[in-house]
Amino acid sequence: MTRDDRISTAPTSASVVPHLDGEHWDVVIIGGGAAGLSAALILSRARRRVLVLDAQAPRNRFAPHMHGVLSRDGYSPLDLVADGRREVLAADGVIETAHVTETRAVSGGFEVTTEAGARVTARRLIVATGTLDVLPDIDGLAEQWGRGVVACPYCDGYEAAGRRIGVLLGSVAGIHKAHMLRSYSSDITVFTALTDPIPDVDRRVLEQRGIRLEDQSVTNIVSEAGLLTGVTLADGTVARVDALFAEPRPVSLDVPLQQLGAARTDTPFGSWSAVDEFGRTSIQGVWAVGNTANPAALVPIAMGSGATAALALNGEFVAEEVAVATHAVNTEQEAGVR
Numbered sequence: 001m002t003r004d005d006r007i008s009t010a011p012t013s014a015s016v017v018p019h020l021d022g023e024h025w026d027v028v029i030i031g032g033g034a035a036g037l038s039a040a041l042i043l044s045r046a047r048r049r050v051l052v053l054d055a056q057a058p059r060n061r062f063a064p065h066m067h068g069v070l071s072r073d074g075y076s077p078l079d080l081v082a083d084g085r086r087e088v089l090a091a092d093g094v095i096e097t098a099h100v101t102e103t104r105a106v107s108g109g110f111e112v113t114t115e116a117g118a119r120v121t122a123r124r125l126i127v128a129t130g131t132l133d134v135l136p137d138i139d140g141l142a143e144q145w146g147r148g149v150v151a152c153p154y155c156d157g158y159e160a161a162g163r164r165i166g167v168l169l170g171s172v173a174g175i176h177k178a179h180m181l182r183s184y185s186s187d188i189t190v191f192t193a194l195t196d197p198i199p200d201v202d203r204r205v206l207e208q209r210g211i212r213l214e215d216q217s218v219t220n221i222v223s224e225a226g227l228l229t230g231v232t233l234a235d236g237t238v239a240r241v242d243a244l245f246a247e248p249r250p251v252s253l254d255v256p257l258q259q260l261g262a263a264r265t266d267t268p269f270g271s272w273s274a275v276d277e278f279g280r281t282s283i284q285g286v287w288a289v290g291n292t293a294n295p296a297a298l299v300p301i302a303m304g305s306g307a308t309a310a311l312a313l314n315g316e317f318v319a320e321e322v323a324v325a326t327h328a329v330n331t332e333q334e335a336g337v338r
């Protein structure tokens with residue numbers, strides 16, 4: 001089976017959800033990447049009825065390997081998702097390939113509608129839909145995304161150690177990334193043309209650390225035999241790099257939360273869904289985890305946020321159940337049954 005067979009980014013109108021039409025769940029999880037599956041595993045193992053609706057396009061699907069994930073360093077991101085799905089299914093969770101197009105509050109919970117037209121309801125919602133990376137519009141860049149062109153020093157810096165590293169700044173704040181990468185290599189070039197002018201003091205500090213600045217625009221990403229080898233500059237010269245760290249613009253895929261009117265907050269990445277430390281949004285009963293809550297969350301952090309939300313959410317269920325029993329006991333006592 002090829003990677004494309006396993007993870008399709010195509011619309012899911014042919015997905016098989018209609019057989020679930022009208023079903024009521026304890027929890028519907030929208031998005032089945034690292035965060036959503038982590039929440040699903042814990043809630044399924046807690047014996048809750050859990051449905052994961054997933055469009056199967058995890059953010060890191062372009063990368064052949066992921067790093068910094070304990071016990072899975074160098075593992076395929078798609079294999080992680082496939083393993084996670086198997087574990088959720090083994091715990092009696094249900095996973096369907098589907099693109100959710102509408103969410104709304106209804107009596108007793110929430111109704112979720114898929115692109116294929118199926119409607120399900122749930123007592124609680126977890127939104128784990130993640131982030132879309134809007135790449136700089138440069139010829140050849142998208143083809144290298146996740147391989148020669150990457151974003152995260154913690155994910156791919158180690159593999160670039162001692163090599164020729166380029167940093168394609170998207171903002172002045174991205175200078176920090178260049179300084180981080182200095183720990184990995186002494187051959188670093190910062191391409192500045194996509195940003196506002198770099199303050200003079202920042203230029204001098206970069207140069208002081210042996211980091212070159214290149215102000216010409218990058219017109220093209222050069223690959224040979226599938227490997228990144230350089231970037232073409234406006235004057236036609238090619239600057240040789242083995243790895244290019246870019247700064248794509250993250251866009252939250254949190255449409256389900258927007259439809260419910262969940263509050264947002266300003267972050268360094270732009271306006272993002274506001275959550276508390278457990279992943280609760282401003283809408284009672286609706287949670288956000290992984291990149292939906294934090295675009296900077298790497299895989300272990302996304303998994304942790306899914307698990308954190310799952311524990312807190314299940315705690316709410318248990319508290320409700322205890323409250324119902326307590327009410328029954330109190331009512332009996334008042335009635336003099338005992």
Ligand SMILES: Cc1cc2nc3c(=O)[nH]c(=O)nc-3n(C[C@H](O)[C@H](O)[C@H](O)COP(=O)(O)OP(=O)(O)OC[C@H]3O[C@@H](n4cnc5c(N)ncnc54)[C@H](O)[C@@H]3O)c2cc1C
Binds near residue numbers: 035060061131151253
């Ligand atoms: C190129 C690249 C390389 C990376 N490398 C690493 C690395 O080495 N190590 C690391 O720790 N992190 C890495 N990351 C970060 C990693 O991708 C994220 O930490 C991780 O994907 C976050 O998991 P998530 O579950 O929040 O979102 P995702 O993994 O993006 O999962 C979200 C899921 O929700 C689905 N979805 C979206 N909208 C809907 C909808 N409306 N209805 C139904 N389903 C929907 C998507 O299709 C997807 O399957 C990398 C990121 C990129 C871009």
